Amino acid sequence: MPTTPQTIPAQHRADVECLWNYHNMHHEIRPVDVGIGLGSHDLGVARIATDLYHRGMYPTLVFTGANAPTTIETFPRGEAVHYREYATDHGVPAGAILIDTRATNTGQNIENTRALLAEHQIQARSVILMSRPYQQRRAYATCKKLWPDVEVICASHPLSLDDYVTSIGDTKKVMDMLVGDTQRIDKYAELGFAIPQRVPDDVRAAYNRLVDAGYTSRLV
Incomplete structure (x- = not known):
């Protein structure tokens, strides 16, 4: 079945979901200033x-x-x-x-x-x-x-991964952005722009596979 701009390629779905879940901080919302x-x-x-x-x-x-x-x-x-x-x-x-x-x-x-x-x-x-x-x-x-x-x-606006991709209308754009934001976790901490964050091994592996697959337009 052909891949449309709103469909995550099956061979990359697990890796995309891994990065998607990593970047969600899962904070409880409560009143703030x-x-x-x-x-x-x-x-x-x-x-x-x-x-x-x-x-x-x-x-x-x-x-x-x-x-x-x-x-x-x-x-x-x-x-x-x-x-x-x-x-x-x-x-x-x-x-x-x-x-x-x-x-x-x-x-x-x-x-x-x-x-x-x-x-x-x-x-x-x-x-x-x-x-x-x-x-x-x-x-x-x-x-x-x-x-x-x-x-x-x-x-963030509460959407599932698939619903989010549909809302943006461009799967590759979302995947490239996910890969780029994952790279920035380490890089920006090294540059002093952000505090360090732990990157689990499975997240690093998923990131590397997506880079190897060519989702690199948002890398710095």
């Missing part, structure tokens, strides 16, 4: 941010993100701008939202958010960090490096 939506190609970040606001998980919501080569076509006015538009269109008061339109990487997401909160005299002792499902671990490690005294809870 601030919600932070990290810009990306995934509108699911705005969806979960909007949902958690309506569930009373935070009074203030920050969207942070400019554009990247993978997002410029989807969000031509900038990631944070489109996220804010989604949230306000779905009932989040504009006055509850702050946006940073300059960040082009996760480190800048965190640094710019801290500066924005300080500018508005909002103290954050705890945050819910919302990202793509496979960005959770890297986002957590980056935040704890740059903002060590804040309590971090990670969240």
Whole structure:
């Protein structure tokens, strides 16, 4: 049966699921001071941010993100701008939202958010960090490096792997991103951008097999 853009190749499914499960931090959601939506190609970040606001998980919501080569076509006015538009269109008061339109990487997401909160005299002792499902671990490690005294809870739009791939509409893009984020766990810790995270042997093996299979466009 031919592989469509929304179908994970059978020979790689176990490895893709291994990486997918590794990057999910499985944090329990509870009320915090601030919600932070990290810009990306995934509108699911705005969806979960909007949902958690309506569930009373935070009074203030920050969207942070400019554009990247993978997002410029989807969000031509900038990631944070489109996220804010989604949230306000779905009932989040504009006055509850702050946006940073300059960040082009996760480190800048965190640094710019801290500066924005300080500018508005909002103290954050705890945050819910919302990202793509496979960005959770890297986002957590980056935040704890740059903002060590804040309590971090990670969240993503709750979709299964297959439903997520369907929502993005491009299997190879998702697989390449998964492989790239796995590489960054070690590399960014080595460079001092993030705290170290344990990478189990089965995750390393799955990562290596997917690299060998050519899912490498998001490697650094």
